[in-house]
Each structure stands twice: as structure tokens, then as C-alpha cells.
Amino acid sequence: MKNKFLGAHVSIQGGISQAFLNAEEIGARAFAIFTKNQRRWESKPLEEKEIKKFKELMKESGISPEHILPHNSYLHNLGSGDAEKREKSLNGFIDEMERCNQLGLKYLNMHPGSHLNEISPEECIKLIADSINTAHKKVSNVVVVLETTAGQGSNMGSRFEEIAEIINLVEDKSRIGVCIDTCHTLAAGYELKDEEGYEKTMNEFEKIIGFKYLKGVHLNDSKFDTGSRKDRHDSIGKGVLGEEFFIRFMNDKRFDNIPIILETIDSSIWKQEIEYLYSLMK
Structure with a gap:
């Protein structure tokens, strides 16, 4: 248990510092939040x-900034071909980065962006x-x-190569990272359900992107099978991933x-899901 830091995306209703109380209720050692509506x-x-208050509770909770993964607004599209919309998104994104700084947080998680069939994927990657x-x-x-991402519509980031290309074009490599979403990865066509598929996917990730860039994981079961391109999360063990996947994942040191x-x-069952996942560690 000591090297795995599990939590959930908790509510900030009533003030952003409420996140720590909500995390404590589910036995979380990590959490995600939105820094605004x-x-x-x-x-x-x-x-x-x-x-x-947020900084005081962070100190009291023992949850470090390295284990808090804020998520940006779903409204942002940093890869939009429309300059006005892209600038609006960028300004919103910068505001959220500033909020993270104010709170003493280290990361800001984002969905890369979408070309909306208005520009080429290559152009979209460059704009992101x-x-x-x-x-x-x-x-x-x-x-x-x-x-x-899951590969829905015109969203970028479902192929490891797309993520790697964005990283390649980012000037400050010390300030760019990756979050693997297990539901999205499966939906995008990367096999995770059996040992052979799991190892092949992880080896591809290492070869194309590199685990040195891995900063977080969204650990979700999936309602749909490999390659569905459908972003439909499910409760742990209730979807298609299967217990063997979660045992493999929880004992994989690459995710420490x-x-x-x-x-x-x-x-309502996050607490039980977290307890169950910890119980899988050998």
C-alpha cells in the first residue's frame, strides 16, 4: 500500500478546501479537483x-502536491483552428494554471484538444x-x-504517437507530463485485459512516450471493450477490464x-473501491 496513492475526483462544493474533507471520507491518499466551475x-x-485554508489542510492531511491532480475545464480547446476560440481557451487555461500556483499545486491535467475536422490533426498538434x-x-x-483520450470524434491524444508529438514540440520538457486513463486507453484500442496485451501496451508507452513523463493515472473500468472509441467509465470490477487487470496494475511498480x-x-462506493484495490496488492 505504501507506494500506491489512490483517490478520486472529489467535489469542491462549499469551497476548494472541502476537497480534503471529501478525500478523507473515502480514505484517499491522492485526489483530483477542478479549481473552478x-x-x-x-x-x-x-x-x-x-x-x-487549502494550504493548511494540505499540510494537516499529509497529502502532498505531488499526489493532487487538478483537471482543467472541459470547455478549453487549445488545438482549435479558430484563433478567437483558441485564445479564449488559452486565457482560461492560463487562469487555471495560476490558480494551481496560488494553491501550491504542481500539476494541471488536460485533454489535449480537438481539430473538429476544421484543420489537420498535424496542425492541431502544433497549435496545442x-x-x-x-x-x-x-x-x-x-x-x-x-x-x-478514447478516440471519440476529432479528439487528439488517443494514440501514444500523438501525445509524444505534442511533448516533442513543447520547449520546456520538465513541465510536461502524461496521465494514462485506463478506460480511454482500452477504448482507443490498446489491450489491457490479459497479461500479453497489458505488457505490449506498457512497452509501447515506454518506447513511444516514456514512463519518465508519467505523472498520474485515471483508474477506471470500462463499459465497452477494446477499440470501442467510447468514453464510458464503469465501477471497478463492473466493466470489461476484469480483476486480473487490477491485480496486475496494483502490483506494477511503474505506477508507484x-x-x-x-x-x-x-x-457512493469510492471508499470500498479504494479498499478493494489496496487489498489486491501482494
């Missing part, structure tokens, strides 16, 4: 007293990297964490010491 472009700035480079210059410290976040569909 993810469905709105504009949000009021964080209040000084809320920032102070350019946006990240601009954000890096505007805000210090925060590491941008690219999430693997990083935030492992549940985004499974029933928050």
Missing part, C-alpha cells in the same frame, strides 16, 4: 482566506504545443499533464508514487 468560462478569483509553450511562459512552476485517481461512476 468547469462548465463556465468566467469564475471569481480564489479568496485569500480560501487559499490559506504552441498553446502550452505560451502558457509556460506566462505562468511558472506548473506542469501540464496530457491525458490519453503518483496520483491514481478514480473517476468511476458511483461515488
